[in-house]
Amino acid sequence: MTTGNASSDVSKDILVATVGRPHGVKGLVHLFAATDDPASVEEIGALHDERGVVWRVEWQGHGIARLFDATGRAIADRDEASRLVNLRLYVARDRLPDTDEDEFYHADLIGLRAETREGKVLGTVAVVHDYGAGVSLEIAAAAPERKGQDLIVPFTRICVPEILFDQGRIVVEPPHEVEVEGDLSGRGDVAVRS
Amino acid sequence: MARSVWKGPFVDGYLFGKAEASRASGRNEVIKIWSRRSTILPQFVGLTFGVYNGHKFLPVQVTENMVGHKFGEFSPTRTFPGHASDKKSKRG
Numbered sequence: 281m282t283t284g285n286a287s288s289d290v291s292k293d294i295l296v297a298t299v300g301r302p303h304g305v306k307g308l309v310h311l312f313a314a315t316d317d318p319a320s321v322e323e324i325g326a327l328h329d330e331r332g333v334v335w336r337v338e339w340q341g342h343g344i345a346r347l348f349d350a351t352g353r354a355i356a357d358r359d360e361a362s363r364l365v366n367l368r369l370y371v372a373r374d375r376l377p378d379t380d381e382d383e384f385y386h387a388d389l390i391g392l393r394a395e396t397r398e399g400k401v402l403g404t405v406a407v408v409h410d411y412g413a414g415v416s417l418e419i420a421a422a423a424p425e426r427k428g429q430d431l432i433v434p435f436t437r438i439c440v441p442e443i444l445f446d447q448g449r450i451v452v453e454p455p456h457e458v459e460v461e462g463d464l465s466g467r468g469d470v471a472v473r474s
Numbered sequence: 475m476a477r478s479v480w481k482g483p484f485v486d487g488y489l490f491g492k493a494e495a496s497r498a499s500g501r502n503e504v505i506k507i508w509s510r511r512s513t514i515l516p517q518f519v520g521l522t523f524g525v526y527n528g529h530k531f532l533p534v535q536v537t538e539n540m541v542g543h544k545f546g547e548f549s550p551t552r553t554f555p556g557h558a559s560d561k562k563s564k565r566g
Contacts, residue, residue: 295559314559382565408563413548414522414535415563434522434533436566438502443565455502457524457531458492 293328293370294387297321297337302361303344307354309361311337311345321345324376327369335369384443393449394419394431402431402452419452483513483542493518506531510546525549535566 300310313321319339321327327335334350347355347364355361379385386408394402394417406420415435433439433454442451477484486509496503497520506524519538524531525545532549534540540548 316561320560376560379562380564383562384565385560385562387559387561408561409532410561410563411532411548411550413537413540414533414566416533418530430530432524432530432533434504434535434566435563436535440565453502455504455522457504457506458496459506 293372294376295368296324296327296371297369299347299364299367299369301365302358305358307356307358307361308340308344308346309355309364310343311339312343318343321369324371327371329367329369335367337369388445389417389443389450391448392443392445394452395449397451397453402454405450406430408435417450417452483515485512485515490517493521496521504531504533507545510544510549512545514540514543514545516541527551 295314297314298312300312302309311321315321321337322339325336327337329335336348338346338348340346355364373387376385389405389408392405394405396402401422403419403422405417407418409416409418409432416432417435417440419431419433421429421431431454433452439453439455440450441453444450489507489509489512492505496505504522504524508526510525514536518536519541521536523534523536523545525534525548527549528551534545534548
């Protein structure tokens with residue numbers, strides 16, 4: 281159940297921070313930001329918890345923040361702060377900044393149905409991998425007999441030509457997979473001199 | 475200690491043939507490899523390799539900036555799911 285001005289469905293909101301233990305006796309708390317840039321927790325402005333109560337955050341130091349309730353009153357003592365431990369703070373998805381062209385929030389991609397051009401369902405986007413060598417989507421297999429055989433496709437225009445948020449699906453063209461096995465008895469290692 | 479320069483970069487030889495074949499075919503291909511130890515050479519730029527991390531073959535799209543690094547550097551074996559809930563990525 282939600283109250284106040286917050287969005288009506290917390291499950292669709294984005295978790296931005298979790299309140300940790302109190303810090304000192306003046307109502308400060310350790311705050312664990314769940315955003316790429318911790319400063320954005322403060323920049324977003326009004327946040328809400330699972331019950332829909334509105335909160336605002338002001339950083340006071342590295343990982344230390346002061347919380348303000350809906351009326352703008354700061355949490356002023358340690359007892360009050362200790363009652364907020366593990367409080368999760370959310371923001372509605374539509375309040376996140378717009379992305380650039382061809383840029384997508386991982387939260388938007390995860391859960392989309394993956395289909396081929398012919399309409400064959402491959403599965404659901406489960407994970408977005410991004411380790412510095414191109415983004416890839418891990419698609420959890422839909423068919424029970426293919427459980428555990430997840431498909432990982434590069435997140436490129438060739439492999440993912442269409443992203444249809446309104447239909448909750450993406451069109452995937454899985455790349456051909458070529459396996460390479462070593463033939464160390466033959467050519468062996470190759471040294472390339474520059 | 476760093477590897478001696480006179481030896482040149484280390485690459486498993488069989489990658490060359492497969493990279494050439496993949497480039498010649500011009501198809502949308504992921505070359506699955508286990509050789510995490512191989513150095514990325516300029517010949518591999520533009521290709522996509524699926525580098526095994528002990529669990530999955532993670533696609534590695536080779537770019538010029540990656541030349542000189544090892545394939546294994548781009549396919550972590552221990553993944554930290556991360557806290558970032560507002561993380562975003564560009565489609566390549």
